Amino acid sequence: MKVLIVGAGTTGLTAACALSLQGIDCQIIERRSQPTQLSRAVGIFPSTIDLLSSIGVSADLFSEAVPMRGLQYLRNGRRLLFLDFTSKEYLGKTGLFFPQNRTEAVLASVLRQRGVNVQYGLQLTDITSQNSSAIVEYSNHHRESFDWVIGADGVHSLVRQKMGIGYPGLDLPERWSIADVEVNGYMPPNLVTVNLQEPSNSLSIILPLGQGRVRVVSSKEDALSVLLQPLDIKKIHSQGSFQISVRQAETYYKNRVLLAGDAAHCHSPVGGKGMNLGIADAVAAARAIFRGEIEQYACERHKIAKEVIKKTEFARKIVTSNNLMMKCGLWVLAKTIEVVPAMRRGYIRHLMEI
Numbered sequence: 001m002k003v004l005i006v007g008a009g010t011t012g013l014t015a016a017c018a019l020s021l022q023g024i025d026c027q028i029i030e031r032r033s034q035p036t037q038l039s040r041a042v043g044i045f046p047s048t049i050d051l052l053s054s055i056g057v058s059a060d061l062f063s064e065a066v067p068m069r070g071l072q073y074l075r076n077g078r079r080l081l082f083l084d085f086t087s088k089e090y091l092g093k094t095g096l097f098f099p100q101n102r103t104e105a106v107l108a109s110v111l112r113q114r115g116v117n118v119q120y121g122l123q124l125t126d127i128t129s130q131n132s133s134a135i136v137e138y139s140n141h142h143r144e145s146f147d148w149v150i151g152a153d154g155v156h157s158l159v160r161q162k163m164g165i166g167y168p169g170l171d172l173p174e175r176w177s178i179a180d181v182e183v184n185g186y187m188p189p190n191l192v193t194v195n196l197q198e199p200s201n202s203l204s205i206i207l208p209l210g211q212g213r214v215r216v217v218s219s220k221e222d223a224l225s226v227l228l229q230p231l232d233i234k235k236i237h238s239q240g241s242f243q244i245s246v247r248q249a250e251t252y253y254k255n256r257v258l259l260a261g262d263a264a265h266c267h268s269p270v271g272g273k274g275m276n277l278g279i280a281d282a283v284a285a286a287r288a289i290f291r292g293e294i295e296q297y298a299c300e301r302h303k304i305a306k307e308v309i310k311k312t313e314f315a316r317k318i319v320t321s322n323n324l325m326m327k328c329g330l331w332v333l334a335k336t337i338e339v340v341p342a343m344r345r346g347y348i349r350h351l352m353e354i
């Protein structure tokens with residue numbers, strides 16, 4: 001059996017790891033000329049680490065990751081909710097901070113050890129598929145036939161477009177932003193801080209990246225200028241703005257082509273689930289090819305992502321809402337989570353699961 005994976009993001013690399021472990025002949029192409037140095041996702045959930053271990057990507061490879069120690073919500077600088085993940089009951093149940101580009105480097109190194117190398121600088125330009133094969137055309141004008149193709153080529157997936165699979169949903173009107181900065185004395189480390197700020201009606205999330213570095217994600221266009229308590233910034237490593245789309249592919253497969261990761265679904269970064277969802281899709285897609293359970297893959301993964309999108313959108317609307325009722329509701333919810341142990345456990349489980 002011969003499989004092509006289009007895209008060497010976390011989804012494509014994971015799919016290649018899972019297929020190569022089964023001894024399936026797989027190729028992986030990437031239009032970029034080299035691995036990206038940029039990181040979008042920073043949070044890896046425990047279930048993702050378990051899934052990666054199941055395909056031979058040892059948890060030891062993430063030993064430099066920063067464990068999540070807690071989460072605090074601030075409203076206008078005042079603490080609304082604090083969740084401490086350091087108690088015994090949460091041991092091994094909360095996630096790690098590890099930049100996405102480093103996760104990709106770990107996956108690529110496992111692949112290299114198995115003799116699979118990403119073909120950088122090679123782009124898929126066309127794909128057609130019938131019942132028994134998929135024929136692809138590359139940017140170097142070569143054509144090749146495969147038993148299966150996994151489209152892991154991101155939000156603007158050409159695989160999805162060429163296969164005529166719809167991607168219904170919406171694009172949020174506002175632009176969000178992201179900045180990676182080195183700071184003096186940001187305390188406390190290992191703690192995610194979610195700032196809800198009324199003057200600008202904005203949401204800012206501060207995530208520790210280790211060694212004095214933090215990531216700021218904001219629902220406004222300039223992540224650093226809207227912070228109520230500005231950070232003492234030593235150096236800005238990168239910053240930019242982006243648009244959020246909330247979309248899901250109509251189907252996750254057609255003939256001999258499967259979709260996985262952002263090619264199949266996208267939503268806001270609230271909750272930090274996108275990359276984790278894509279990794280889980282990739283493992284499931286590889287198993288489906290191996291076991292011949294494609295329809296089951298499409299059905300199950302579509303259902304799971306639909307639920308994640310629904311919950312993520314609900315959370316985004318609540319935390320960015322200007323509506324007084326919603327704000328009161330959020331306060332009541334935060335206080336209930338803080339004081340009722342069962343609610344707290346349930347909420348933390350919800351945060352860490354896909």
Ligand SMILES: Cc1cc2nc3c(=O)[nH]c(=O)nc-3n(C[C@H](O)[C@H](O)[C@H](O)COP(=O)(O)OP(=O)(O)OC[C@H]3O[C@@H](n4cnc5c(N)ncnc54)[C@H](O)[C@@H]3O)c2cc1C
Nearest residue numbers: 007009010011031041042124154261262272273274275276
């Ligand atoms: C600001 C921000 C913060 C985020 N934070 C988190 C977080 O904390 N946790 C989380 O889980 N998720 C997070 N996400 C979401 C996460 O980054 C994505 O879900 C994840 O990158 C999807 O991976 P992917 O491999 O499916 O797609 P991508 O990472 O987009 O990879 C697709 C790859 O395909 C390649 N490609 C495209 N077209 C072709 C072609 N025709 N031929 C060959 N190659 C092609 C591209 O160059 C690219 O490398 C965040 C997203 C953003 C924007």
